[in-house]
Amino acid sequence: MKVTSVGPYPPGRDPDAYERTRRRVLWSMPSGLYVLGSSFAGRRNLMTLNWATQVSSEPKLVAVSVEREALSNGLVREGHAFSLNIIARSDRTLVRKFVKPLDDDGAPGELGGFAVSTAATGAPLLECSLAWLDCQLREATDFVSHTLFVGEVVDCGPSELPEEVEVLRMEDTRMSYGG
Numbered sequence: 001m002k003v004t005s006v007g008p009y010p011p012g013r014d015p016d017a018y019e020r021t022r023r024r025v026l027w028s029m030p031s032g033l034y035v036l037g038s039s040f041a042g043r044r045n046l047m048t049l050n051w052a053t054q055v056s057s058e059p060k061l062v063a064v065s066v067e068r069e070a071l072s073n074g075l076v077r078e079g080h081a082f083s084l085n086i087i088a089r090s091d092r093t094l095v096r097k098f099v100k101p102l103d104d105d106g107a108p109g110e111l112g113g114f115a116v117s118t119a120a121t122g123a124p125l126l127e128c129s130l131a132w133l134d135c136q137l138r139e140a141t142d143f144v145s146h147t148l149f150v151g152e153v154v155d156c157g158p159s160e161l162p163e164e165v166e167v168l169r170m171e172d173t174r175m176s177y178g179g
Ligand SMILES: Cc1cc2nc3c(=O)[nH]c(=O)nc-3n(C[C@H](O)[C@H](O)[C@H](O)COP(=O)(O)O)c2cc1C
Pocket: 045, 046, 047, 048, 049, 050, 051, 052, 065, 066, 067, 069, 070, 071, 072, 073, 095, 098, 099, 100, 101, 102, 146, 175, 176, 177
């Protein structure tokens, strides 16, 4: 089958106008807003992230996309794991705290002033999260700006999750990312 390569710009469209439209359409994609936990060689971090989704049911795989330059990128890659912390809508201001690397003085149970515990993989879990996934790294694919990490869910909690959970989504904030 002959495959014709198209893009990144559609023929006959003004590039500037097209870029604006493309950004707005990409921003309109609904997403959750999470805190990614990572750890390697005694250095831990928590990072705000919205590019996360389940990508396979057997095995249970979750994908996250992390900036190549982020501290968390190296920690996920070297630590072979990540946690995904699901945040309550009422805690929306929390995500502003995790947009630059946290100070990690190695104190157990605490990271950058936040109460944490340690998942089976070694990734930090935010104590105030509504729910969490602990993922063992299975695949890593580098793009120019980001790395797509695919992890298998190896643990999760809490064991008693309320029926009605108000989880934080990008639309609950005035923030946007990517596009
Ligand atoms: C609302 C919001 C969503 C974000 N989503 C992502 C994301 O999906 N992937 C990513 O790599 N960075 C994302 N970021 C940026 C990171 O939080 C930020 O670059 C962080 O400093 C990098 O993490 P580091 O502490 O590991 O260096 C987002 C930031 C905000 C404010």
